[in-house]
Amino acid sequence: MHNSQMNPESIQEVPAPVTMTLQEFLENDFEGYEYVKGKLVPMAPPSMEHGEISIKVIRYLDLHVHTHQLGHLYTAETTFQLGDRVVKPDVAFVLTDRLPEDRRQGSPVPPDLAVEIVSPTDMHYDVTEKALAYLKSGTRLVWVIEPVAKTVMVYRSETDFTLLTCADTLTGEAVVEGFTCPVAQLFE
Numbered sequence: 001m002h003n004s005q006m007n008p009e010s011i012q013e014v015p016a017p018v019t020m021t022l023q024e025f026l027e028n029d030f031e032g033y034e035y036v037k038g039k040l041v042p043m044a045p046p047s048m049e050h051g052e053i054s055i056k057v058i059r060y061l062d063l064h065v066h067t068h069q070l071g072h073l074y075t076a077e078t079t080f081q082l083g084d085r086v087v088k089p090d091v092a093f094v095l096t097d098r099l100p101e102d103r104r105q106g107s108p109v110p111p112d113l114a115v116e117i118v119s120p121t122d123m124h125y126d127v128t129e130k131a132l133a134y135l136k137s138g139t140r141l142v143w144v145i146e147p148v149a150k151t152v153m154v155y156r157s158e159t160d161f162t163l164l165t166c167a168d169t170l171t172g173e174a175v176v177e178g179f180t181c182p183v184a185q186l187f188e
């Protein structure tokens with residue numbers, strides 16, 4: 001249909017982004033949103049596949065973290081402040097010695113490990129930007145899990161990253177010491 005043939009009543013306006021201050025975001029409960037560059041950013045509703053992968057990451061990581069008393073894991077409902085961003089990683093890990101005393105609210109410290117599972121509606125650019133924002137704020141390791149390609153991109157810095165396939169083994173490196181998991185197990 002050409003523009004000249006479009007029915008003006010069928011055109012839907014794209015909603016304007018909601019802008020607010022970081023303080024306003026922190027003082028309110030905006031379930032289902034993250035805060036990026038002064039704007040509310042809706043989080044994609046997780047698919048069943050997304051939930052299954054999240055549970056597997058939590059299952060394998062938690063067993064290791066708990067057994068070795070390394071710190072705490074957090075689910076996607078937990079907020080972390082990264083400078084001017086407030087994010088909710090799918091899974092996060094914070095070392096024991098970095099845990100804030102008051103844990104009744106979102107974390108003022110970035111996670112040591114952040115895990116993001118790519119959703120079908122995620123834009124590659126946005127996922128990469130988020131991974132780099134974690135690193136810039138002090139996160140030491142970021143895993144971006146891509147369910148369609150069945151890969152994990154491991155970010156250590158802006159210039160140090162590795163793509164793992166189902167033939168590889170994911171490790172916690174120096175962040176979650178001793179942790180290993182075959183990448184293929186995340187997608188079984």
